[in-house]
Amino acid sequence: MKGAFRGMAAIIKKEFARFFFDRRMLITTLILPGLLIYVVYTLMGSFVTNIAGDGNYSVAVKNMPGSMEPMFAAVEQFEISDADRDDDYYKSQVTEGGLDIYVIFPEDFDEIIAFAGTSGYVAPEVQIYYSSSADGSTAAYSAFAAVLDAYEQAISNVFNVNTGGNYDLSATSAATYILSAIVPMVLIVLLFSGCMAVAPESIAGEKERGTFATMLVTPVKRSHIAIGKIISLSCISLLSGLSSFLGLMLSLPNLMSGVFDGVDLAMFGAADYLMILGVMLSTVLLLVAMISCISALAKSVKEANSYIAPLNIIVVVVSLLSSFLGNPSAPLYLIPIYNSAMIVTDIMALAVSPLNFIIAIASNIVYAALLVFLLTRMFKSERIMFNR
Amino acid sequence: MQEILSVCNLKKQFKLSYKQQKLQHTDKKVLTAVDGLSFTACKGEIFGLLGPNGAGKTTTLRMLATLITPDSGDAYIEGYSVVKQPDKVRSRIGFLTGELKLEDFFTPNYLFNFFSELYGVPADVRARRKNELFSRFGIDRFAEVKLANLSTGMKQKVSLVISVVNDPEFIIFDEPTNGLDVLTAKTVTDFLLELKAQGKTIILSTHIFSLVEKICDRVGIIIDGRLAALDTVSAMTKEKGLEDVFFDIYAQTAGGVQ
Incomplete structure (x- = not known):
């Protein structure tokens, strides 16, 4: 049994080596996104402060x-x-x-x-x-x-409205409201670009360069190649997404300081951050699996990128919807991408339901597994892998 | 002699796109690349597949290497079917072709280890074989240089070594000396003879007559996806050189050189 997974482990190791030993790739996918987001949002925040x-x-x-x-x-x-x-x-x-x-x-x-x-x-x-x-x-x-x-x-007092006392009955502040509107969409778009940076290159790129066929001649199972690729690419994309997320969260207090005070990251507990990590992981798995399947259809990275462009638009629109539609019912958490955005919205508004959280994560994992199965079938198809 | 490869009535067709039909000036929607090919190869021999470009040599070898599946017919390598047991076949063969590339980003050392793991070669065997093969081809001098920085000859040596990483008994070489200078080409042919001396079976496709005459035991001439002739090289070249024999056969089957 151990031997059976040796090929998969070798593929995961190779993908990591390809990424972590490549200084240029490391900087552009891991360090730059977070840093840029932090710098840009902080600058935007200081502009807002200056204007005020x-x-x-x-x-x-x-x-x-x-x-x-x-x-x-x-x-x-x-x-x-x-x-x-x-x-x-x-x-x-x-x-x-x-x-x-x-x-x-x-x-x-x-x-x-x-x-x-x-x-x-x-x-x-x-x-x-x-x-x-x-x-x-x-x-x-x-x-x-x-x-x-x-x-x-x-x-000239005739009557008064709301003088003295606190009349706002909301348990959460306006800061959480804004967080719950902005963060989910930005987060998912950032995750998507993290996946885009690595997945097409690893699938369509290897096909284009002829290195994929070299792997297909070896006795490693096609399913192990698919799983190995998805796992390693998801880890790398997640790291890229985390870097962007960190940049975003750290820059939020600076970004919002000109508008209002009261954005305090300490209002989220460890459990909230863990839940966000869980959502990010399941979303990345799904996104990488989707992008990988589309990339497998393409003959080159360039072609893959143009195939993926419509998906990018759909992902942005669907994640935006979460800020407009309030209080969706549990079955809506079965809709991929939308469910991730909704869960992040819920976490940011400090109002996440455990049932919805589980539905969202589990459905994402099931979709990703189905796509891995599809990807395996594609790797077995000579029309897809060798047609030029 | 023990039969290691048996090819039975192998057939493969490709669909032609509208663009390809126009390029080839044909109305046919389907191109028959391999048309009922049958032959055998025995243990310890070098079997040459000789034919012009587009004759179906590479398609045949790709079917033997399980990269593509035949439309009909089958081939058995060491008794395993390429159609029904592709995983078994893959672990038993080595395949070298210009189409299969190695990632430029990695070093020969890394790639040897990577492919050893894919084939499930134990670590101690891997280390021993790497030592032998790297010093045999002088790869040890550039074992830690990225492939992107190596010359064509050096890269071909690395590809050669990696194609036999699993110490296969049956090795498929598709035009192994294409695009190489005479020195590197000689290294390759010498290695093929060495493998043969070790009792390995080699099937080799080429359009270079001298290569066939020099190292092959038997040769099959493929024209338009069919086997036009099959014999030992010595029997085939008894009266005249292989080149003349080839043109005679070509004239008989395809109606002369255009």
Whole structure:
């Protein structure tokens, strides 16, 4: 029995040797994807932060009403200074960017608004000078106007909505929601590109170079060649996928810091990460088996890549669907790729059902096994392996 | 003499695509590559298959090596059928052809070990054989150089050594000296004679008359997938050289050289 698997072990070993001893391949499939994703997403995050500004607005206010002073003092973002020079000076400051906004209240603002609601009342005007070409200035304008609005609402109080207290009943934060929408699609696309980097080369490439036939002359069983190839290619693709996933997860806090805080990877436990690993493994097995079967049909790597292109599109669309369709029923977890994306969505939303998890993993493994059987049949077919 | 190979009425047809039909100026949808071929080879002999390009030599050898299956007929190597027991046949033969390539990325040493494992050669036997064969062909000097960096001659030596990695009793060589310089070609023919001296059976396809005259015991001339003549080389060349004999036979069967 041991001898029977020696050929399979030799093929696995050879595929690993082909990959791990090739520095170029190692760098392009294992190190670069993770590194690139980390760098690109971190840069994107820092751009977002820059656009939002550092969060502090310099504001010059003329005639600050006594009633509003404590309100603005409470907002940490505003660095308020009293305007004691003439208007033109401050306006030019706003234009040149030395100041975010310049606000002018009427001199006796508090006295005027005390008569609000009486007949003959003329509402006083607050002037806010800003520069629409500067992002910080626009943001400061909106923030200042929002405070004024809130004050206006407060003094003409007719009714209140949600003042004080926590009314959000969701158990999870918005961060988990965003994670559960982005991560599954990106993860599956990354896994797919990991498989694409190795599988066509190993099947169609060997066919193209005539090295596959050399293996077919030996007494190793075709099924052992198929299993050996799928196992080794899956391991390599998984490593490539893990590298990308690591880059993605590590860059998420940087990517989202400009939008909101609260993305904390520590909210996922070891069990969550293990489940993700399980999904990734079963998905990679399936993807490698699919890509290998298609590659076996092709005469060259180039041809294989063009055959696989439509599959790539299907995989992207199907994994995207998981973010749109909420709460699918258990049988839907039998749909390949979609089930993987759904499970990752569930894990990210901290709402995974054990039954669905098992259905997804088991069905992926069954599909992969069926494809290995198909691949064996293809390796036995002289029309597929030797037709030129 | 013990019969090691027996080929019985072997037939193989290939479908022609529309493009191939146009290229070959024919309306036929099917090309008969091998048409009812029968012959035998005995232990310890070198059997030559001689014929022009496209005669069906390579197709015959590929069927014997179990890479493709015959449409009808069968061949038995050491009593095992190439159709029904391909796994048994594969473990008993060596096959060398220009079509079967070795991966450029690996070294001769790695490839020898890899194929030894595929054939299930025990580690101690493998080490001994590697030593013998590598020093016999001078591969030990470049055993750790990637194939991509070797010359054509060096590569052919590595292919030769790997084709006999399992120490087979029956070896198939498809045009083994094609594209080689005279020195490397001589190394190959010397090795074939050495194998014969060890009692191995060799079947060899070629279109080089001198090679047949020099090393083959018997020769079968294939024309259009059929065996046009079969005899010992000495009997066939009793009156004139093999080349003239071949042209005579060709003129009789195919109606002269075009």
